[in-house]
Amino acid sequence: MSVTDSTQPSDDSTAKSVEESRTLTLEAESLEAGRQQAAEQLGVPADQLRVRVVSQERRGWFGRGPEVLTLEATWSPPEPDEDAQFDVWVEQGRVYVRIGRAKGGGRRVETEQVTELLESWQVDVINDQAIAAAVRQQDEARVEVAGIRPSVAMADDAPVIIKVTEDDTEAWLIPWAGATGQPVTASLLRDLLKQARLTFGVDTKSLASVANEVPRTPVRIASAQLLVQAEDARLEYRFEGAPTTHAPSVRSDDTADFRELSFSPAVEEGAVLVAKVPPTEGIEGHSVRGQRQPVEVGRDIDLAPLAGDGTAVSEDGLTLVATSSGVPTQSKNKIAVLPTYSIGGDVDFSTGNVEFAGNLEIRGSVRPGFRIHATGSIEVGGLVDGGSLEAGGDVRVRRGVIGQGIAVLRAGGSVETAFVENAEIHAGGSVYVGNEIRQSRVIAEGAIEVQRAGRIVSGTVRARERITARRIAAPMGTKTVVQVGWGQDATAPIPEQTIRPELHVRDGLDADVLITIGNASRRLDLPSPGGVFRNREGHVDYAAN
Numbered sequence: 001m002s003v004t005d006s007t008q009p010s011d012d013s014t015a016k017s018v019e020e021s022r023t024l025t026l027e028a029e030s031l032e033a034g035r036q037q038a039a040e041q042l043g044v045p046a047d048q049l050r051v052r053v054v055s056q057e058r059r060g061w062f063g064r065g066p067e068v069l070t071l072e073a074t075w076s077p078p079e080p081d082e083d084a085q086f087d088v089w090v091e092q093g094r095v096y097v098r099i100g101r102a103k104g105g106g107r108r109v110e111t112e113q114v115t116e117l118l119e120s121w122q123v124d125v126i127n128d129q130a131i132a133a134a135v136r137q138q139d140e141a142r143v144e145v146a147g148i149r150p151s152v153a154m155a156d157d158a159p160v161i162i163k164v165t166e167d168d169t170e171a172w173l174i175p176w177a178g179a180t181g182q183p184v185t186a187s188l189l190r191d192l193l194k195q196a197r198l199t200f201g202v203d204t205k206s207l208a209s210v211a212n213e214v215p216r217t218p219v220r221i222a223s224a225q226l227l228v229q230a231e232d233a234r235l236e237y238r239f240e241g242a243p244t245t246h247a248p249s250v251r252s253d254d255t256a257d258f259r260e261l262s263f264s265p266a267v268e269e270g271a272v273l274v275a276k277v278p279p280t281e282g283i284e285g286h287s288v289r290g291q292r293q294p295v296e297v298g299r300d301i302d303l304a305p306l307a308g309d310g311t312a313v314s315e316d317g318l319t320l321v322a323t324s325s326g327v328p329t330q331s332k333n334k335i336a337v338l339p340t341y342s343i344g345g346d347v348d349f350s351t352g353n354v355e356f357a358g359n360l361e362i363r364g365s366v367r368p369g370f371r372i373h374a375t376g377s378i379e380v381g382g383l384v385d386g387g388s389l390e391a392g393g394d395v396r397v398r399r400g401v402i403g404q405g406i407a408v409l410r411a412g413g414s415v416e417t418a419f420v421e422n423a424e425i426h427a428g429g430s431v432y433v434g435n436e437i438r439q440s441r442v443i444a445e446g447a448i449e450v451q452r453a454g455r456i457v458s459g460t461v462r463a464r465e466r467i468t469a470r471r472i473a474a475p476m477g478t479k480t481v482v483q484v485g486w487g488q489d490a491t492a493p494i495p496e497q498t499i500r501p502e503l504h505v506r507d508g509l510d511a512d513v514l515i516t517i518g519n520a521s522r523r524l525d526l527p528s529p530g531g532v533f534r535n536r537e538g539h540v541d542y543a544a545n
Contacts, residue, residue, distance in 0.1 A: 021076040025054070027068050038073035050074045079104040084138060088117060089216040090175040093161075095123060095146035097131070101138045111135050114145065121218045122165050122172060124149050148174050148218070152195045159184050160215065162196040168287035171198050171222035173206075175215045183212045198222050199290040227285030230298035236275045239267060239328040266340070267322050273311060273335055274320040276303055308336030327359050329376040329393040330413055338376040347372060347387065359393070368404060377413070384409065384423075394429070401425070403440065414446070430463075437461060439478075454506065456482065468504040470530075474512045485518035485535070503533040506545065515540055 024041055028034030031051060039046035051073045059065040082103035089096055095118065102108050114131050125147040134143040150161035151171075159182050163172045173184075173192075189207050201223045210219055267273070279298025286292060303313045303320050310324045322328070326337040338358035346364035347354055354360065359376035368386030372378060377393035384397050386404040394413035401407060403423025409415055414429035420437045430446035436455040442448060448463040450456060454470025461467060462483040474480035485501040501517055509528045514521065517533055522540035531544045 021074060023072060023074045025070070025072050027070055029066060029068065031069065031071070034069060034071040035073065038071070038075075042073070042075050044075045048075055048078060050076070082106045084109045086114060088114070090148065090218060092176055093148045093150065093174070094144050095121075095148065096142050097134055097145045098140050098142055099134050099138050100140050109135055109138065118146050121148070122163060122170060123147065150174065150176075152192070157182075159188070160192070160210070162192050162198070162221075163218070164196055164198070164288065168289050168291065169224040169226065170220060171196060171202075171288045173210060173215070173219045173221045175217065183214055184210050186211050197289045199288075200286045201225060201288050222288040224288050225283065225286040227293040227295060228283035230282030230295055231280045232299040233279040233301040234277050235301060235303075236277060238272050238275060266325060266327050267337060268325050269322055271322045272319045273322060273328055273337070274303065274306060276301060276318050278318070305333070306335050308334035310337030311335055327376070329359055336376065340376075346382070360391075365399070368406070378411075384417075395427075400434075415444075430465075456480065462486070464501070466502050466504065470506045472505055472509045472513050474510045477512065479514075480510070480512070481514045481516070483516040484533075485516070501535065505530045505533075 022042055024038045026034060026037055026041070028037055031053065035046050035049055035051050038049055038051065042049075051071055054070040054072050056067065056069050058067050080103065083106040084100050084102035086097060086099040086109045088098075097114060099109050099114075111128075111132055114135065115126065115128070118126055123146040127145050130143055130145045134141070134145065148163055151164040152162050154161045154176060158176050161174050161176045163174050164170070173189075189211065193202065198221075203221050203223070206219050206221045279300050281297060282295035284292060284295050303317060306320055307313055308329075310322060310326055311320055312323050313320055320335060322337045324337055326339050329336050329338050340359040340361055341356045342361040342363070343351060343354065344363050345351075346367055347362055347370045348367040351370075353371045353373075354362075355373045357375045360372060360374040360378045361381075362372070362379065363381040365382030366372060366380060366384045366387030366389065370387045371390075372387065373390045375392045378389050378391040378395050380389075380395075380397045381399075383399045384401045384403075384407055386402065386407050388406075388408045389395055390410045392412045395409055395411040395415045395417075397409075397415075397417040400418040401409065401420045401423045403421060405422050407423040409423065409425045411426070412428045414431065415425055415427045416432045418434040420433055420440045420442060422439045424440065425431060425442045425444075427444045427446070429444070431442055431444040431448045433448075433450045435451070435453045436457065437448075437450055437459065438455070438457045440459045440461075442459070442461045444463045446464060447466040447468070448461055449467075450469040452470075454468075455473060456467075456469045456471070457473045457475065458478040458480050460481040460483070462481075464486055465484075467482060467484050472480060472482060482503060484503050503515060503517065505528075507530045509515075509524055509530075511524050511527050513528075514523045515533055516522075517535040517540050520535045520538050520540045528542070529544065531542050534541050534543070
């Protein structure tokens, strides 16, 4: 058995820095056994060996013994990993590519790499099939893959031309005459800029980089200033229960979750209730050919109209702050900080009717015939059972409303409750019901949402923006009217709205339900599956879910 070096270094230091091929001669019973033995002897992976049979013979008496192979195993150091490279250049508007092959475990050139580069140059035509073929072959052949048309006509022997994008946002200097062309002179560049009418965003550094050179690839020489639209001022509400608050969640017992019967957390004097983010000025746009795109100044918001009792606008006009301790409440488009009065039980003969300049918290129920009035919000922990409520802010009733035909709830803000039966509700905001509206009149200037079981049964339900329910029923010929597109005053002209009025029903509607969307009405002759109802050119249009 012998080991032979196939290369002889001329210098000891070279021998140490470059690993050389090694050859081993050995005997084995089979080619695979010899490969494994050689790998162990040389200390290299078996799959990196090249093994050939030198001789083959049988030994023993009369050649009847086992067959023995004489083998030569050669190991060469693996080829180092080297990523493939590609070269791209331009000659007279034609773009060429030359793609090399990766070495060892290096990465190949991918089609996307070439395509992304060409797209960044704003070429006019890309031949995807030619690129794919060049990437597949990777034989360093010259392949034409794209084309660029000049924006200004030039002679065939011109060293460069100018390409301006169709939207005038970029200008590129494109090689034209190829490697045989003359260097680009400063005077030529000045003439080209003038002919292309480039007057804005010219990159002098890019121009200097190609002066007196023969470029091979496109160079961006001008960029537009893109228009940045101004933003209007906006408000950030810093207290719970603000207009950004979503509808309440509903528990498994069909009661609405009103955060453990608490109002919005109280604030101290000086607390920031609303912060204004000022409008931005925007940035005027300029094309590379000097065309201006004017920008409008963002619209401002005055916080003064928001200031209610217990609040004031800061000197810089950027915040609305509390001037007293209390609970923040939104009432009639104003934000006030009001005191809270709590009643530990029911509103009945023990309390009489209740009127309070602030927020009211009633931990019990409101009994038949009793009235409650508050300039702020009203929250009831039990039922409204034949009583009446009027609030400048929101009304929240945890257990539900049993109207007995006499209960009326009026809120300057939203109304939230578990269910409504035989009652009347008017809300300046939206109405959120946990389970069902039955034989009632409910009017909202915002939306009406009936969650969980989601039933609307008999009566009239009207919302300016949207009504959402699971099922709308008209049992035994009872009258059920669903109206979307206006609020309290049904006789007033329908206002222009940014929100498109819609009726969303998940499961279905009974026959005889009367649907009105804006100025269009439709009575259902037959039961209808769930879907979305909209006003389309004066007709109630239906689209399935």
